[in-house]
Amino acid sequence: MDIDTTVKLNIYETIAQTTQTPTTKDVAKALGIPLSDVESVFERLHKKRLLVPEPGDPSHIRMAPPFSGVETPFRVKVQEKLYYANCAWDALGIPAALHKDALIEAMDGFSGEPMTLEIKDGQPVSHPCVIHFAVPAAKWWEDIIFT
């Protein structure tokens, strides 16, 4: 397995197990490889759109989609663990990635009124809601944090 794949898997497995995004130092220590190598891999994974570094601090992960490295309005409860998602799509992406059911606490984008979604037995439980895409697909990654 090449180093990019090894680092990618370590990042995602760490998040799945701990709910926390690892830093470049965490990954280097866990895998026993030089920090500079991990930093290079983080850059390549960013180019592949598999992670987004924290603005101004490339040693930290802001997003490893569907997971968020910071708290967001999209709280995803899977068994006893609490994850944060980057957006509505990613909120469902977490149970999809983990292949587990989930309870998602979010809010109406306009009113802030609490909303709860549920993935049960591998399917979404019917709930009145719509998801609005403000940015066209060709421009999603021009400002992925806004998207």
Next chain:
Amino acid sequence: MLLFRSEETVKQWCIANEIPVRPMINLDQLWYLAQTWYGNRLSVDSRRPGPDEMSGIFAQIGLAGPFWDPKSDLW
């Protein structure tokens, strides 16, 4: 992309942010996107879908046109 209780609150959000109302999808469509995008994200061979794959995924749930075209320069 944001979650809303109804199309009405989408419209209110768009007015408040001075942007036009753009496409909306339902929960079943979103679950399809979530599974196709992230279902193998913890696997060795996981990767983000390429532009042509994205268009195919969108077409499966009826999302077509320039807005959903990752290669479009019409926006």
